[in-house]
Every structure is written in structure tokens, then in C-alpha cells.
Amino acid sequence: MTTHKPSHRIPAQEVDADPPAPVAVSGIAANAALPTILDNLDALVYVADFETHEMLYMNAYWQNNNLGDYWAGKKCWQVLQNADGPCSFCTNHLLIDSSGNATGIHVWEFQNKVDKRWYQCRDQAIRWTDGRLVRLEIATDITERKNMEVALQAAQQAAEKASLQDELTLLNNRRALFQFGELIIKQARRSQTPVAAIMFDLDHFKHINDTYGHEAGDAVLREVGTMLRSRVRGSDVAARIGGEEFALLLPDTQQNQALELAELLRQALHALKIPHKHTELRPTASFGIAMLADDDGRLEALLSRADEAMYLSKTKGRDNVSLYPQF
Numbered sequence: 001m002t003t004h005k006p007s008h009r010i011p012a013q014e015v016d017a018d019p020p021a022p023v024a025v026s027g028i029a030a031n032a033a034l035p036t037i038l039d040n041l042d043a044l045v046y047v048a049d050f051e052t053h054e055m056l057y058m059n060a061y062w063q064n065n066n067l068g069d070y071w072a073g074k075k076c077w078q079v080l081q082n083a084d085g086p087c088s089f090c091t092n093h094l095l096i097d098s099s100g101n102a103t104g105i106h107v108w109e110f111q112n113k114v115d116k117r118w119y120q121c122r123d124q125a126i127r128w129t130d131g132r133l134v135r136l137e138i139a140t141d142i143t144e145r146k147n148m149e150v151a152l153q154a155a156q157q158a159a160e161k162a163s164l165q166d167e168l169t170l171l172n173n174r175r176a177l178f179q180f181g182e183l184i185i186k187q188a189r190r191s192q193t194p195v196a197a198i199m200f201d202l203d204h205f206k207h208i209n210d211t212y213g214h215e216a217g218d219a220v221l222r223e224v225g226t227m228l229r230s231r232v233r234g235s236d237v238a239a240r241i242g243g244e245e246f247a248l249l250l251p252d253t254q255q256n257q258a259l260e261l262a263e264l265l266r267q268a269l270h271a272l273k274i275p276h277k278h279t280e281l282r283p284t285a286s287f288g289i290a291m292l293a294d295d296d297g298r299l300e301a302l303l304s305r306a307d308e309a310m311y312l313s314k315t316k317g318r319d320n321v322s323l324y325p326q327f
């Protein structure tokens with residue numbers, strides 16, 4: 001079988017031939033084409049006087065994109081911003097120094113008031129035809145990139161929030177408690193102020209689930225979350241750390257203040273009446289309190305003592321408050 005491979009050999013006369021002569025470009029022709037080139041750029045280009053803000057040149061970008069009328073005889077702030085006076089964010093002062101010399105290129109981003117689009121602006125002082133320094137701006141539309149940035153930022157914030165928030169109760173979750181807790185401990189060590197921890201666990205919660213259903217249990221957890229959020233200070237951290245287990249970290253709080261708050265929360269919980277079908281759900285909880293000790297390395301030590309105190313409340317008959325050193 002014969003194969004017919006294409007020949008890649010270049011004929012001798014082609015190799016030896018002179019390369020094609022470049023087409024001569026006349027400077028005059030290029031100059032004549034300059035307005036056409038500028039008017040076809042995908043960027044706004046304009047020149048304005050430093051003192052009077054009078055527009056000296058603008059390419060067709062603005063008109064091509066239906067953003068405004070012809071610019072001649074107008075000020076830059078009239079044409080570009082539809083404003084009554086010079087823009088507060090004008091960058092002219094950054095383009096020349098105190099001796100009136102050009103300082104270089106200034107690049108910045110802003111959202112235009114007229115078309116609501118974002119631009120990256122490249123500003124510079126250049127010599128005009130009569131020798132004076134004028135403002136040259138080249139502005140490129142970066143709206144798509146900016147929108148993407150904003151969307152990404154919002155998504156990031158939402159993800160961050162979701163990763164620290166308990167969805168059901170809208171309280172902090174366990175991860176948030178530890179994240180904020182370490183900060184609270186560091187700050188307390190620096191300022192030599194006390195930190196209290198309160199833990200509580202709903203009593204016989206399994207009974208609520210088993211008798212009225214999981215949704216009824218969820219409703220109780222949501223109500224506990226609402227009650228808790230309304231009763232803690234902005235500087236406190238309230239978290240749901242397990243199924244029906246909650247923890248509070250209270251910076252700058254003495255033991256007696258923590259006891260008072262725990263008792264208040266116990267009573268508020270005891271008083272909750274959560275309507276469910278033809279009945280009312282009446283949750284209670286057992287509370288434990290511990291204070292940050294000098295030799296507590298990390299948050300775990302403090303929480304584990306609060307947890308011990310909480311289990312004492314369970315063994316004492318539930319719906320009560322226990323303090324760690326008191327047993």
C-alpha cells in the first residue's frame with residue numbers, strides 16, 4: 001500500500017526569493033487616520049483644561065454608547081457627570097505638583113453617576129497643542145469585573161456567615177463559639193477582666209420530640225434561640241453547640257452577674273409557652289456556670305467546668321442553676 005504524505009519541502013525558488021517589501025506607511029496617512037482610530041477605541045478618551053475644566057477633546061465613545069450629546073463648549077463635569085460644578089473626586093491635583101509639573105499616571109476606579117457603570121480611569125497631565133498642561137483621561141469600562149467582584153464578596157460573606165451561624169436558632173454555632181471565645185480569652189488576659197461561661201441543656205427534650213414530633217422540637221429550639229438573642233449583650237457570645245445544648249460566653253462578667261443572668265434565663269425559659277396544635281410546649285433547662293481561671297489554657301477547660309456544673313443541675317432534678325466551685 002502506498003501512502004501519499006504531503007510534501008513540506010519548500011521549493012528552492014521560494015526560499016531564495018526576497019521577502020515581500022513592506023508596504024510603506026506614511027506618517028501623514030497615520031495622522032489622518034488618528035481620529036478614526038481614537039473614535040473606534042473601546043475606551044473613553046478625553047482632554048480637559050486644568051483651570052476651567054473646559055473639554056478640549058473627546059473621542060466618540062460617549063456618543064457611540066448614547067451617553068450624552070456633543071461635548072464642545074462644555075465642562076468635563078457637565079458632560080461626564082451631569083453635575084452643576086467640579087466633581088469632589090476630581091483627580092487634577094494629583095496630576096501636577098506644586099511647581100506645575102506633571103507627576104505621572106494616576107489610575108483609579110469609580111462608578112459613573114450618569115450611566116451607573118464602573119470605569120478604570122488612567123489620568124495624566126500632558127502638553128496641549130498650545131503648550132499648556134491639560135488633563136488626559138482614558139477610561140475603560142470594568143463593570144462586568146466589578147459586578148463579579150461584588151457578587152463574589154457577597155457570596156463570601158454569606159458563606160462566612162453560614163459557617164458561623166446555626167441555621168435553626170440563628171445563634172452562633174460551635175465553630176463561632178470557639179473562634180470568638182479564643183478572642184474573648186485573649187482580650188480578658190490583656191485587660192485582666194473576668195470571663196464567665198454559662199451552659200444549658202434542655203430537659204427531657206427527647207420526650208418533646210417523641211411525643212409531638214421533630215418539628216415541634218425544632219420550634220422549641222427556635223424559640224429558645226429568639227429568647228436568648230433578646231437577652232444577651234452585644235459583646236456576649238450565645239451559641240447552640242449541640243442538639244439541645246447551648247453555651248454563653250460573657251466577657252467582663254463577675255460570678256454573681258453570671259449567676260443572675262443564668263437564673264433570669266432559666267425563668268424566661270420556664271415561662272415559655274410554645275403553641276403546638278391543640279397544646280402548649282413548656283420547655284425547661286438545666287444550667288451550669290464556670291469562671292475563667294488563671295491556668296485555663298484554652299476555652300475547652302472553661303467549657304468543660306461549665307458542662308460539669310450543668311450535669312450537676314441535671315442530677316439535682318433539672319430546671320435549676322449550678323455554679324462550678326459549689327460542689
Ligand SMILES: Nc1nc2c(ncn2[C@@H]2O[C@H](COP(=O)(O)OP(=O)(O)OP(=O)(O)O)[C@@H](O)[C@H]2O)c(=O)[nH]1
Pocket residue numbers: 168201202203204205206207209213214215216217218221242243244314318
Ligand atoms: N427537634 C430536634 N431534636 C433534636 C435536634 N438535635 C438533637 N435533637 C434531639 O434531642 C434529644 C436529646 O435527647 P437526650 O440527649 O436523651 O436528652 P434529653 O431528652 O433532653 O434528656 P436530659 O438532657 O437528660 O434532660 C434527642 O431526641 C435528639 O434527637 C434538632 O435539631 N431538632
